Amino acid sequence: xxxxxxxxxxxxxxxxxxxxxxxxxxxxxxxxxxxxxxxxxxxxxxxxxxxxxxxxxxxxxxxxxxxxxxxxxxxxxxxxxxxxxxxxxxxxxxxxxxxxxxxxxxxxxxxxxxxxxxxxxxxxxxxxxxxxxxxxxxxx
Ligand SMILES: [Zn+2]
Numbered sequence: 001x002x003x004x005x006x007x008x009x010x011x012x013x014x015x016x017x018x019x020x021x022x023x024x025x026x027x028x029x030x031x032x033x034x035x036x037x038x039x040x041x042x043x044x045x046x047x048x049x050x051x052x053x054x055x056x057x058x059x060x061x062x063x064x065x066x067x068x069x070x071x072x073x074x075x076x077x078x079x080x081x082x083x084x085x086x087x088x089x090x091x092x093x094x095x096x097x098x099x100x101x102x103x104x105x106x107x108x109x110x111x112x113x114x115x116x117x118x119x120x121x122x123x124x125x126x127x128x129x130x131x132x133x134x135x136x137x138x139x140x
Pocket of ligand 1 (some may be wrong): 014015016018019039040041042044
C-alpha cells in the first residue's frame with residue numbers, strides 16, 4: 001500500500017494514492033497549470049465542485065510568505081549576504097520552485113479534505129477498475 005507521505009509529496013491522488021494529479025513533471029515547466037480532470041488510476045473526480053482549490057491558495061500564500069521571509073533572513077543575517085544578493089537568490093529559487101509549489105499546495109489541500117480509501121487502492125492494484133483516460137485541464 002502506498003504511504004501517506006509518498007502520496008502527499010509525490011503529488012498523487014489522495015483516494016487511491018497511485019494516480020498522478022498532474023500530467024507533466026513539475027520541473028519540466030511544460031503545461032505548468034494543467035491538471036488531470038479525474039484520477040487516471042481510480043477515476044476519482046479531481047474537481048468535485050467549482051472553486052474547489054480556493055483553499056489551496058491559503059496554503060500557498062502562507063507557506064510562500066514564511067519561506068521568503070526565512071530565506072532572506074537566513075542569507076542576510078546568518079550567512080551575511082547583501083540584501084540585494086539575498087533577494088536575487090530568492091527570485092532564482094522562487095522561479096525554480098514556482099510550479100512545484102503551486103501543485104504541492106493543491107495536493108496538500110486535497111489530502112486535507114479527501115479521505116484515503118484502501119479498497120479503491122487495492123482495486124487499482126488488482127486492475128479491477130476500468131477508468132477512461134482523463135483530459136488535462138487548467139480550470140480551478
Ligand atoms: Zn486515484
